[in-house]
Amino acid sequence: MAEEAITDAPELATGDGVRRRDFINLAAVSAAGVAGVSLLVPLISQMAPSADVLAESSTEVDISAIQPGQAIKSIFRKQPVFIRNLTPKEIAEANAVPISSLRDPQTLAERTKEGKENWLITMGVCTHLGCVPLGAGEGEIKGEFGGYFCPCHGSAYDTAARIRKGPAPKNLEVPTYEFTSDTVVKIG
Template identity: 70%
Template sequence: MATPENHEDPNERPPVIGPEHDEGQGPRRRDFLNIAAVAFAGVGGAAVLIPLVNQMNPSADVLALASIEVDISKIESGSGIKVSWRKQPVFVRNLTPKEIAEADAVPVSSLRDPETLEQRTKPGHKNWLITLGVCTHLGCVPLGISPEENRGPYGGYFCPCHGSQYDTAARIRGGPAPKNLFVPEYAFKSPTTVQIG
């Protein structure tokens, strides 16, 4: 007579051990295919994104205009030059001691856009005023970079479009312009060379 421990049921099947139960056998073919597909998609995505992102970089001609060097050795006191930077005019003006004194004599509290001449120039180079030559009202180019041009009642710049008047520190003193002429980033590379931008 068979004991219960040895009794085998003919209807009972042995447990099936499938791939999910393979222990200790390492990666399977399906795992390799999944990893290969993800890696292929990643490389393909990078191949598409790199040119897309690269085309958004500035072109060589734009990078060349990012900064310019200006020779200031020939600009006489009381005069200035107009240069182009990023397709905008920039005024580089060599102020006279009289023009500096006039700018310093103005009470800052009386200005629409309060700034001192020291804030608008570099230390040790107070006579060099560098501003964008674009009126802050509607973007016209003011007159006054050379002594022969109309500099307005404050001796700085005069905008012929709507009558904005700037003083010798290019600060707004009259007319509709709300702000002073903008001072771009610049640095003196030598006593006779200025880098703008």
């Protein structure tokens, strides 16, 4: 029996129990994990949009005063937005353009909301280098296609704000929007 007790002793020393070294390793890894998370949280949270950007995440515009054929400029996320009330003639001109002839093919119906085809809402930023096109203000040059004209490099847009001539690669961007009533549109 004494021999059995002696042979059991080495098994206890190297057994499956938790050793001091295992505890220290576990504590060190846990501390490193907590430190890593405490460093990552501020790093990731600083990438979130600031309060002033979140406050401008949407804007409402009263469109009741815009007559057919008129356009206004508004601001959305610190960029100009053009809101245009198209006339039946402008709608017909836009629909008459063969889609295959357009650089960035889109129909007027794709750029407007169903039932509100006369309301065209686009960002007022040229897709070439970011200039603000003319054509939304009273008496401004609308270009040869009756829409918008970018004075920086000569891009011309039609009545549906689609690129027709010049260096701009794409149509004026249509932001997300919805009509909250017949006279108010919420952009964003």
